[in-house]
Structure formats: structure tokens, C-alpha cells
Amino acid sequence: MKKEDVPQDLSSLGKITKEVCYATDDSGKYVTELSKGWDIKITALDAAWQDIEGRITAAREKVLKNEASSLLFFMERGLMDISILAGYTGFWKWQIKRHLKPDVFKNLPDKKLQRYAEVFNVSVDDLKNMNVHEA
Amino acid sequence: MKLNFDHLQSAHCENGVTRSLLNNIGVHQITEPLAFGIGAGLFFVYIPLLKINNGPVIAFRPMPGLIFKRTCKALGIPVIRKKFGSKEQAELFLNECLTAGHPVGCQVGVYYLTYFPKEYRFHFNAHNLIVYGSEDDKYLISDPVMEHETTLTRYELERVRFAKGALAPNGQIYYPVTGAVVTDERIKKAIINGIEKNVRSMLQPVVPFVGVKGISYTGNKIKKWRDKLGPKQAGLYLAQLVRMQEEIGTGGGGFRYIYAAFLQQAHAYHPVDELLEISNKFTESGDLWRTAAVQAAGIYKGRIGSQDDFNTMGNYLLEIAEIEKKAFTALKKIKWH
Numbered sequence: 485m486k487k488e489d490v491p492q493d494l495s496s497l498g499k500i501t502k503e504v505c506y507a508t509d510d511s512g513k514y515v516t517e518l519s520k521g522w523d524i525k526i527t528a529l530d531a532a533w534q535d536i537e538g539r540i541t542a543a544r545e546k547v548l549k550n551e552a553s554s555l556l557f558f559m560e561r562g563l564m565d566i567s568i569l570a571g572y573t574g575f576w577k578w579q580i581k582r583h584l585k586p587d588v589f590k591n592l593p594d595k596k597l598q599r600y601a602e603v604f605n606v607s608v609d610d611l612k613n614m615n616v617h618e619a
Numbered sequence: 620m621k622l623n624f625d626h627l628q629s630a631h632c633e634n635g636v637t638r639s640l641l642n643n644i645g646v647h648q649i650t651e652p653l654a655f656g657i658g659a660g661l662f663f664v665y666i667p668l669l670k671i672n673n674g675p676v677i678a679f680r681p682m683p684g685l686i687f688k689r690t691c692k693a694l695g696i697p698v699i700r701k702k703f704g705s706k707e708q709a710e711l712f713l714n715e716c717l718t719a720g721h722p723v724g725c726q727v728g729v730y731y732l733t734y735f736p737k738e739y740r741f742h743f744n745a746h747n748l749i750v751y752g753s754e755d756d757k758y759l760i761s762d763p764v765m766e767h768e769t770t771l772t773r774y775e776l777e778r779v780r781f782a783k784g785a786l787a788p789n790g791q792i793y794y795p796v797t798g799a800v801v802t803d804e805r806i807k808k809a810i811i812n813g814i815e816k817n818v819r820s821m822l823q824p825v826v827p828f829v830g831v832k833g834i835s836y837t838g839n840k841i842k843k844w845r846d847k848l849g850p851k852q853a854g855l856y857l858a859q860l861v862r863m864q865e866e867i868g869t870g871g872g873g874f875r876y877i878y879a880a881f882l883q884q885a886h887a888y889h890p891v892d893e894l895l896e897i898s899n900k901f902t903e904s905g906d907l908w909r910t911a912a913v914q915a916a917g918i919y920k921g922r923i924g925s926q927d928d929f930n931t932m933g934n935y936l937l938e939i940a941e942i943e944k945k946a947f948t949a950l951k952k953i954k955w956h
Binding site for chain 2: 485496497499500501502503504505506507508512513514516518522523524525527528529531532533535539563564567568571572
């Protein structure tokens with residue numbers, strides 16, 4: 485890639501920092517050049533987030549239909565799977581699988597709910613009621 | 620307490636940490652491309668059956684920590700490296716290092732990394748940054764992908780050092796020991812060693828999904844994604860490939876350009892003309908990785924998406940594999956003086 489071809493499409497990262505790219509100058513020698521972002525990368529990230537939004541919506545519906553506990557909603561919202569959540573909460577994976585069932589979740593003591601609430605940065609009440617406060 | 624430390628921005632985090640920490644102990648000859656090349660940083664693996672963020676697992680770099688480790692080893696610089704079971708011990712050791720005057724590299728997860736934009740904060744645990752001091756409740760941070768220095772509170776730093784999930788950092792901390800004198804002769808040897816290592820990791824793996832074989836393996840897989848997954852999911856897979864490939868200076872195109880720059884700089888130590896010719900091959904490969912990314916974007920944006928379009932995409936990877944196979948084979952044949 486030539487230095488003048490380094491893309492300059494402003495990304496959300498570009499608003500905070502430019503990225504270093506290696507590109508060639510007129511004599512073919514490699515030099516560094518700063519880039520504000522690249523449209524191709526921006527849309528790849530957008531596609532990933534659209535998929536995530538879809539997952540969150542689907543999880544919310546499942547919770548409302550009582551097919552899953554509100555844990556599923558917060559898990560999707562936190563981009564987590566069961567093993568990541570197990571890592572952060574210290575629960576075993578099989579425990580989390582149980583807690584994803586509405587009937588089991590309903591009877592969990594606050595002490596256990598607190599562990600989930602902390603990881604998701606919400607209160608126990610919010611966790612139970614699927615409330616979110618967008619930062 | 621603020622250690623005397625110069626923040627340097629890099630294309631890739633681990634190259635950057637390696638270069639900055641080495642510069643800091645007086646090894647000024649090591650540029651980002653030299654760190655990348657000596658550390659044999661170019662890699663490819665497609666891990667079948669496993670999924671990450673509901674998509675394919677494709678990595679363009681060796682395991683986190685390897686570039687630093689190999690570069691220091693090749694230069695004869697001893698390394699201190701520690702992982703921790705307890706957060707308290709991890710912080711204690713960090714503070715001891717700072718008190719003793721060592722800026723340190725830390726492996727971190729980006730999910731809770733507060734100075735990154737939210738859109739970039741996935742559960743990715745192979746990021747690296749440098750801590751070079753503390754002020755009040757804050758640690759002074761030099762993140763090589765950022766233009767300027769930044770800070771994290773004690774709690775924030777602890778959270779990213781103890782991120783969970785795949786490749787969890789477990790508070791991993793590392794720094795090169797001061798006092799080593801690195802001669803040009805040593806760098807010359809390290810360059811040859813790095814090239815030989817990279818030739819092996821790209822040309823000789825026995826499994827079909829690693830190295831240049833892995834690139835063509837992935838190309839052939841991509842051709843089948845549309846039928847196997849449906850157009851929408853196949854598009855998301857390609858978006859994931861592009862993110863792994865191009866995000867924040869890393870991966871496909873970016874890494875090839877850094878490697879091409881490395882071969883040019885290697886030429887200053889070893890005046891072998893093949894190095895410059897092979898450098899051009901990596902530039903060609905980097906350009907083609909970017910062309911492939913543009914094709915992928917056409918698909919995940921929904922502008923194109925026929926089987927022919929997937930075939931074209933897959934063929935780009937086959938072509939890349941061919942170019943890189945030739946380039947590494949040529950590197951293997953170089954007669955060093």
C-alpha cells in the first residue's frame with residue numbers, strides 16, 4: 485500500500501486516536517502513516533453489532549415469554565457466553581445453565597444474584613426486572 | 620511516581636510493548652518491524668469447530684507473549700514474567716516493579732478497558748500495554764496503539780488484568796532485565812533466527828489449518844459458507860474474518876506490510892538483494908488481503924452475495940497462500956553470509 489492510499493474514513497476509534505499504518509513512500513521505502521479509520525473495518529464492526537442487537541432483542545423476547553431467566557438478556561447484552569460468565573462470577577457452568585431457567589432463577593438468594601449484578605454493572609432489582617440504564 | 624519513559628505509538632500492541640520496553644533499557648536499534656520479524660510474528664491459524672463471538676476462530680498472530688519472548692531471547696536479554704492467582708499479589712508485584720524503576724508490560728482484556736470506545740470492547744484478552752508509574756489512585760499507562768499516554772484507576776487496571784474467558788491474562792506482567800548490551804552482530808543473528816522461525820511456522824505445520832496451508836484451507840471453506848450457513852450468517856462470518864484481519868493495525872494486510880518493512884530493515888544488516896525482492900512479495904500479499912477485505916465487505920453489506928462472489932472471495936485467499944508460500948520458500952533458500 486502506498487502512503488497516499490492509507491484510508492482516512494473516520495471511525496469511532498479515530499475520534500479518540502489515529503492508528504499507525506505501514507506504507508511505502510515514493511521510493512518504495514516503508515514508512516509509518518496515521519489513519520483515521522477504514523470504511524471496510526467500520527462496516528465489519530457495524531455488522532457485528534447489528535447481529536448482537538438482534539441477539540439481545542431475541543433474548544428479551546424469550547425472557548418475556550418465560551422461556552429463559554433475565555440472565556440470558558444480560559448475558560447477551562454483555563457479549564458473554566456461559567464460560568465467560570462462569571469466569572467472571574465464579575459459578576460453575578452447570579450452575580449458570582440452571583440459573584438460566586426462570587423457575588430456578590426466581591428462587592435464587594440475593595447473595596447469588598449480587599454476584600451476577602456486579603458483573604453486569606446493575607442492581608439486583610434491575611437484574612430481576614431486566615431494567616437497563618444506558619450510560 | 621513517574622518513571623522516565625517515552626511513549627511510542629505502534630501499529631500492533633505486542634510489537635509496540637516490546638519495542639518500547641527495549642528502547643527504555645537502552646536497546647534503541649529495535650524498531651517495531653524488527654521486533655515483529657525477530658519475534659516471528661507472522662502467523663495464520665483457522666481453528667475448526669471452535670467458535671468465538673458466534674463466528675469462526677481465525678488468528679493472524681502467534682500466542683500472546685511470544686513476540687516479546689522470542690525477540691528478547693534472540694537478543695540475549697533475560698526476561699522477568701509472572702502470572703498471579705491473587706489480585707492483591709498482582710498489584711503488589713506491579714508496585715514493586717515500579718518502585719524498582721521498571722516500566723512493565725501487562726497482558727489485558729479490552730472488555731473493561733475504559734479508554735477504548737464501546738464499539739471495540741469485546742471479550743478479547745490478548746491486548747498489551749505498559750504501566751510506567753502511578754499518581755494518586757491512578758496508574759500511568761502507555762498503550763502502544765494510542766497516540767498519547769493515558770491512565771487507569773487501580774480498580775480499572777485490576778479488572779483488565781484479571782479479565783476472564785479465552786486466553787485470560789491472570790495478571791500477567793513482564794519486563795526485560797536492564798544491563799544487556801546488544802551488538803549489531805547479535806541483531807544480525809537474531810534476524811536470521813526470526814526469519815527461520817517464521818519460515819517454519821508458516822510452511823511446515825503438519826495440520827492443514829495452520830500457516831500458508833491454513834490460508835488456502837480457509838479459502839476453500841469460504842466457498843462453502845454460503846450453502847452451509849445461509850447468506851446472512853455467511854456474511855457475518857466474513858465480517859468476523861475482516862475484523863480479526865484488519866482491526867487496529869493487526870492481522871492480514873497490516874501484518875504483511877510490517878513484515879515487508881522488516882525485510883527492508885533486515886537488508887540494512889544483511890545486504891542480500893533477495894530480501895528486497897521478497898519484501899515486495901509481502902507488499903503484494905498485503906494489498907491482496909485488503910482487496911479480499913473489500914470483497915468481503917461487499918458481501919456483509921449485502922451489495923453482492925452470489926455463489927460466484929463467495930468463490931471470488933475464497934480464490935483471493937488461495938492466491939494469497941500461493942504468494943506467501945513462494946515468499947517464505949525464497950526466504951528459506953537465502954544464503955546468509
